[in-house]
Amino acid sequence: MRAVLIKGGKGPVENLFIGNAPKPSPSAQQVLVKIKAFGLNRMDLSQREGHYPPPPGSSDILGVEFSGTVDELGSSVTEWKTGDEVLGLAGGGAYAEYIAVAKTHIWRKPTNLSWVEAASIPENWLTAFQAVSYEGGIQKGEVALVHAGASGVGVAANQLARFFGASRVFTTASSKEKLDWLLKIPEGPTDAINYKTENFAEIIKKETGGKGVNLIVDFVGKDHWEKNIDALSIDGRMILLAFLSGNDPKVNLGPLLYKRLRIQGSTLRSRSVDYQTGLIAAFRDKAFGSITGENGNGLLKSYIHAVYPWTKVQEAHKEMAANANSGKIILEVV
Structure with a gap:
């Protein structure tokens, strides 16, 4: 599969490039998601520079939040089916065409949210x-x-x-x-x-x-x-x-x-799967249903600062590094 990689494993923004990486396979309790869009977070800049390693067992590929469609199910997964539209949270691996993620760490994308809007939600x-x-x-x-x-x-x-x-x-x-x-x-x-x-x-x-x-x-x-x-x-x-x-x-x-x-x-990325599962469930129950895009009628709104094709990932990182954003920076897999 294609993914955003880092020349030498770490370095300046110029080291980011789109290359080939092994396509992950879901374990028994995971699903494989084909990614439509992913969010940019400040931790991505720190990881790229070598200051923020992913949690043990997570992908070395950047990115912790995404939206996309379920492409494959682990052998013990019954809650989801292929083609389901979802958004989700991961320890890493979202800057890619595919991501394997715990079945508990995705939730259904509402029809009133675009792929870009959905990708702006999980981590933030x-x-x-x-x-x-x-x-x-x-x-x-x-x-x-x-x-x-x-x-x-x-x-x-x-x-x-x-x-x-x-x-x-x-x-x-x-x-x-x-x-x-x-x-x-x-x-x-x-x-x-x-x-x-x-x-x-x-x-x-x-x-x-x-x-x-x-x-x-x-x-x-x-x-x-x-x-x-x-x-x-x-x-x-x-x-x-x-x-x-x-x-x-x-x-x-x-x-x-x-x-x-x-x-x-408080951290989120390094928390246990059980803690994250409980947090996601509480968020879904208490707040998620009230979120819409900027032009929606929800009590809570997700605001998008800029959307880049992932081929311009270097420009997106520079935008965040300059503290120029008011709202979320999103990249689309094209």
């Missing part, structure tokens, strides 16, 4: 759901702060916080254009802050009468640490999904104790 929306609800436990009437608001996960997290009852959702981004775009999302953030020019902690404390936010979803790490701790309310919690600015902040343990804060790291 599951990660956001995990941070906001499954682990973060947002409650009706609470206040949330979502960093990297215009990223794929950020866009989803902002909406999910509102969806699960947050009375107010603050978000941060790096430009006026991104902030203006975020505020136009119908059920998106209520307040948008430029973290480069404004102190988000001071603004939040002023806007909340000194109380702060109950939940923070953070990807930034070191540069936001002190302001995050300052912005959290008594009994507040923070879900840390990445540390794009570094992982070694200067830590004052005092506020963690006297504000009774809970700081929790």
Whole structure:
């Protein structure tokens, strides 16, 4: 089969090329999916550069989310049939024509979602759901702060916080254009802050009468640490999904104790199959049915920044590396 490969196994974006790779065969509990489209995530850039190896047992090929049709069934699979239209999550292997994936890690593509829209959902929306609800436990009437608001996960997290009852959702981004775009999302953030020019902690404390936010979803790490701790309310919690600015902040343990804060790291790709299966089931039950494309009528909307043919995978990686996207970058297998 054809797949996006990396010359030398790792390297700069110029090392990406479409070549030949062995077509996977599904094990007893897997299905083989013929891929129509796949999503680009920041972890793909890290893996390409050699900084983020796939979990043990996963394909070395990039990509963790996709949409497509079931092409072959493992010997013990009875829930699916060939031709079923699905979207799904994997530990790797989505930058390819075919992927073998656990039968529990795909779900049916609604007819109101295009292949591109369907491919934009699994990794971003599951990660956001995990941070906001499954682990973060947002409650009706609470206040949330979502960093990297215009990223794929950020866009989803902002909406999910509102969806699960947050009375107010603050978000941060790096430009006026991104902030203006975020505020136009119908059920998106209520307040948008430029973290480069404004102190988000001071603004939040002023806007909340000194109380702060109950939940923070953070990807930034070191540069936001002190302001995050300052912005959290008594009994507040923070879900840390990445540390794009570094992982070694200067830590004052005092506020963690006297504000009774809970700081929790969270990953998705390296979780056990059982954990991922439970997360997927909860997401399907509580949120997935409310997601439509940008022009749909769902309470939750998936926003696509750009769609590339996979022959332009280098350009897509450059787009994400430049932090130019507001919403999801998708590639189509052509």
